[in-house]
Amino acid sequence: MRFRPIVLSVLLACATPAMAQLGISFNSPGVSIGINLPVYPALRPIPGYPVYYAPSIHSNYFFYDGLYWVYLDDNWYASSWYNGPWHVVDRFYVPDYLLRVPVRYYRHAPAYFHGWRADAAPHWGEHWGASWSQKRTGWDHYSRSAPAPAAAPLPTYQRQYSGNSYPQVTQQATIHSNNYRYQPKESVAREHYQYQRQQVQAAPQPQRQQVAAQPQRQAEPHGQGQGHGHEQAHDQGKGHEQGKGNEQGKGHDKDKQER
Numbered sequence: 001m002r003f004r005p006i007v008l009s010v011l012l013a014c015a016t017p018a019m020a021q022l023g024i025s026f027n028s029p030g031v032s033i034g035i036n037l038p039v040y041p042a043l044r045p046i047p048g049y050p051v052y053y054a055p056s057i058h059s060n061y062f063f064y065d066g067l068y069w070v071y072l073d074d075n076w077y078a079s080s081w082y083n084g085p086w087h088v089v090d091r092f093y094v095p096d097y098l099l100r101v102p103v104r105y106y107r108h109a110p111a112y113f114h115g116w117r118a119d120a121a122p123h124w125g126e127h128w129g130a131s132w133s134q135k136r137t138g139w140d141h142y143s144r145s146a147p148a149p150a151a152a153p154l155p156t157y158q159r160q161y162s163g164n165s166y167p168q169v170t171q172q173a174t175i176h177s178n179n180y181r182y183q184p185k186e187s188v189a190r191e192h193y194q195y196q197r198q199q200v201q202a203a204p205q206p207q208r209q210q211v212a213a214q215p216q217r218q219a220e221p222h223g224q225g226q227g228h229g230h231e232q233a234h235d236q237g238k239g240h241e242q243g244k245g246n247e248q249g250k251g252h253d254k255d256k257q258e259r
Helices: 004-020 124-128 130-135 156-160 169-179 187-202 205-219 224-258
Strands: 061-064 067-072 075-079 087-089
Touching: 075 187, 124 130, 169 187
Parallel strands: none
Antiparallel strands: 061 067, 067 075, 075 087
């Protein structure tokens, strides 16, 4: 009987790492939440916050710490690609800086935001209740006069992927890893990136090489290389004919002098 507390402590210690991995749900291959953007969105920095928002999108759409974020139907979703697929993030693990974004930057604010100050953060503790507030104590305690940390760079390489060229889920992780070197700070974002690295490692080698070469092929307009080669061949043909004609002309003049 006296060993039971020790065994219980060991079991709890072993369970802690697993519990820490519950911040984001990797429902392979993710979910669609109705975000269908025809092109890469215009993102604007929120003054005083390391967060971007999309003023032209009728959605609560943000970018923070290397991930795109959407607040929809009382759930937070994250993705490393601007059009998803999306993974639901447990409300207990949503980053503080994202929760602090003022109400005015929610372009499709839910009805329960009504009456809250536009220049202040949503009342998450009031909305999600005591259990959430107890676990997330201090999320709204910060100095607005203190400089905010630098925002993560935008993955603007994704501008070349839109419409039919938007990559498949099986290609996204490899393309993102090859083009975006930012290392996230938040635990939930690091968890997402770790999952993405596992996808890259699990991808077949020929597929990784094909995806890595894809942006280079897109950098040159279709047919440009072929047209340039055709012009070179045409110029070479003209030079060959011109040289041949000159040699014939010289031979004709020589025969004329001998006569």
